[in-house]
Amino acid sequence: MSALARPLSATTAVPRTRPLGRLAIAALHAELACSPKPGLVTPFSRGSHQDMDASTFLRSLFALRGYFSALAAQATASGDFAPLRTLGVQAERAMLAATGNVNTHRGAIFSLGLLVASAARLRAATAAKPSAEAVCHGVRQWRDALLQAPLDAASPGQRARARHAVPGVREQAAAGFPLLRGVAVPALRVALAEGLPRNAALLQTLMQLVAVTDDLNLLHRGGAEGLAFAQAQARGFLDAGGVHAGDAHAHMARICHAFEQRRLSPGGSADLLACALFLLQQEAT
Template sequence: MNAVANVLRPCVDSARLGRLAVGALHAELALAPKPGLVTPFDPGSHDDMDAGTFLRSLFALRHYFRDIALAGAEDAPFSALCTLGIQAEAAMLRATGGINTHRGAVFSIGLLVAAAARCRSMRQPVSGEQVCLGVQHWSPGLLAAPLDPDSPGQRVRARHRIAGVREQAAAGYPMLRGLALPTLRDALAAGLPREAALCHTLMALVAELDDINLLHRGGAEGLHWARAQAAAFMAEGGAFAAGWRARLQQLGEAFVARRLSPGGSADLLACSVFLLQQEAV
């Protein structure tokens, strides 16, 4: 019976899903202005990385996203996905000289790629929202996986008592389903150019997300300040308002002065790009 079921499953283009994942991360890197984040034009609030560092990391990760798509299509257990993620993180660190450029993306986009492939193999809907919910297939393994209590991210989560990316994933990425995807879809449907729509979505995320990177760099005060600035930008119309680019560039200078970088929001933006693009595959 299982053999028959496998024969009936549609062929999943794992290589294409992998390319879309890399393309989504490249789209996030290429986007500007992005307050505090690395762009092709400046390193933002970072002293240890630039666009070249990110490109080397992306090149090192290109096979990982294809491989995790294959694993998802085969309904691999979470332990297998975790092994692929650990190997990918090691490859990233070798390529960047030990600099963490894409650890969050290895986790989140990796899981979403696996879920997108599994949805296809199971003949399930592949809307971005459904793919997010598909990650819940691995929730037991996600929640049971051990955490490193000495990692910077885990120390921040424990200190401020907030959910991390693991909890977001186990819940089916509610911030993606409820905020990022609708914001990006609506902005594009309203006629915003792609770059403007992505900046608009990024700032919507910064305004709402308990961004671990902001907490790590600026504490609760830094997170509150960043969220308030992003909320004000959105209240003024975001990227729909005239002169939005100049205002966002000015806001970026303020982020850099405070050494703040909303890396968690940037990861979710890249996830949103992947989720929309994979719908057409």
């Protein structure tokens, strides 16, 4: 049994870091539960994926249930990047073992993991709940280590990154997640403040992310043409009123069908959506 197949939070995390771990898992579960979503797995659809469904994601979340708490505990004890990276590598192995080598949460292990670690560091230093923006900025403490860390050149995302010469999530993290600070967090704040149900608020935020993100998953699956198509569909949905429009459900159904026909899946945007929800929830917990 791998280290992360056991509940690490019971042995590794100190009590004050456990809520961050629970919030991280809850945010990933909320992203999965959000439906409909174009090209993405939901409890009711495989989206554009033939190798995974909601049960695959749930097995992955169960395998990762101790990772984020352990990460928060480690970040509280030390600001060194190396042990955080080691935990991330272990988490990825646990995920792949649980899913039969299907990548469900590699991006979230990286991005959400860094945000959990940053939030834990800030809480330890200030004994206060940091803002979402402060948590994002806090990730920049590992900027040099992030930019120097080895990449898996064989991964689909890295192949797309190299082929299309666009920055990836590593560059986003090193810059303090500008897409989270400038797009996802403000959009989700506004949507929730408007009183939208959480599902609708998440969908509205997701489409704002898809509209502007150079999503490596979209580039991998559809190339530059697929990315442009996805962004145009998201902009069209938002320009028509987004989730506020009277025909929003029918409009989204058409977009979902179009994404599935083209096998497009904005997985990078989905990861950022979960990160944004975590950031807002940790402000209040």
